[in-house]
Amino acid sequence: MGITVAIVGVGLIGGSFGLALRKAGVAERVLGVSSPATLAKATGLGIVDAGLPLVEAMAEADLVFLSATIRSIINTLPALSETLKPGALVTDAGSTKRAIMQAAGQVPGMRFVGGHPMAGKERSGVEQADSELFAGRQWVLCAGADGQPKSLEQLREIVSAVGAQPVEMTAEAHDALVARTSHLPQLLSTALAATLDHRLDSARPMLAGPGLLDATRLAQSPFHVWRDILETNSDEIAAAMEEFQQQWQRQRVSLGVDAALETDFQRACGFASRLRQQQE
């Protein structure tokens, strides 16, 4: 016997979660809260059973998944206070956690656990939804202000059911970590592509091997996804950029001095190799 899930923001992540929950037998009914155009696509694809206004969806949902932008999640949270079904569990998929956890902490009586699935695709939108998107991926869980171990336990089971690996940490630890492992790589890819756009003559043939495609993949991310991330994690991102800057400056000075750069390459190789072992 499955539960009723409301997905608020039916894009790649929300749509994939709906599909995965249904496939796992966790969800019996999936409700969508999104724009009319998106809901039409999502119902057409069989991802949501019905599109509803927020208040109506909240009245029915046992599990609420907030998967719009960070700013939109923060703006939606206060509206949940009066509308949730008693006992409903609320979670989210926001890419930064401190601002959302703080906003959620101000909603009285809500069972909330913050979440961040470390999954994605080159293209966004509900058309890209994929029930296997979370398989083998980490899914960060941040215990809410209510401090109920039962809420955390329940979400851990749900996340495991869609194939993800739950990782518990504080919002502070999460934001510090993703500033280094996600936001810094994004800004580097953007800076590389912007540099090449600026410095290369676009009328002449480009020379590009597979490495440049990898290095500029994140640069394709649209700014509207990143605006809120940069805004709600600017202190940690600034620190990560400074840490990178120190390493970069070191390499610039080492250029032509074999021994120093060799150490950097070995260190980098070791990290890249450990990262891949962890992912296997």
Added chain:
Amino acid sequence: MGITVAIVGVGLIGGSFGLALRKAGVAERVLGVSSPATLAKATGLGIVDAGLPLVEAMAEADLVFLSATIRSIINTLPALSETLKPGALVTDAGSTKRAIMQAAGQVPGMRFVGGHPMAGKERSGVEQADSELFAGRQWVLCAGADGQPKSLEQLREIVSAVGAQPVEMTAEAHDALVARTSHLPQLLSTALAATLDHRLDSARPMLAGPGLLDATRLAQSPFHVWRDILETNSDEIAAAMEEFQQQWQRQRVSLGVDAALETDFQRACGFASRLRQQQE
């Protein structure tokens, strides 16, 4: 009726070229010049028909492909002078071109065209050789000091026969371009991985999505491949690093100032998108 090809340095690139030439019907006989261990693997895999010392291979080869490291190519070139079969065409696969073209220009009477296939794999070694490695990839050709249009035309045909797209340019233009599109991305990936290795507590769980795997893929490159590249292109690489530094500094200052960063994201998105259109 195919020709006899000598591959000097039978690794991923040399081995793949041998396989591709045989498959295309260009090569009738493929000779390998490499270490005994590599030659044993290459003959076992059917990539070379025979492993020979350099002098003996040169006496038979109609086409000589120098595919060892840059330093090794530069050291081998003077030895070719007295040993080449009359009319033989010599080319190479070095990742920088100015130093090699200069060294080749000092070998009297040699028909030489510089080359650089923009292809590769995450792993190196002859075991990774693949007859399709060059399919659809660019292959830079630099006209040699002999200035014979026939040499260039001959190599253009050979490169096209293995499925690559020949791109003619000067060694200077090549080195300036790859400093930006290949060497800069490598150094950024190395710097990112080295920063994370340095700053993250390796005892704690890492958070990593697919973006970090892309961003650290080049960081796996071993230094011995890069030592010669950095040494023979240090002026252009230093300039590319400075160009990146200006963009990076601009983004650091813009953090928290939406409008400026949005322009950078748009510019980066545009570049990444054009790059992909060109590759298709």
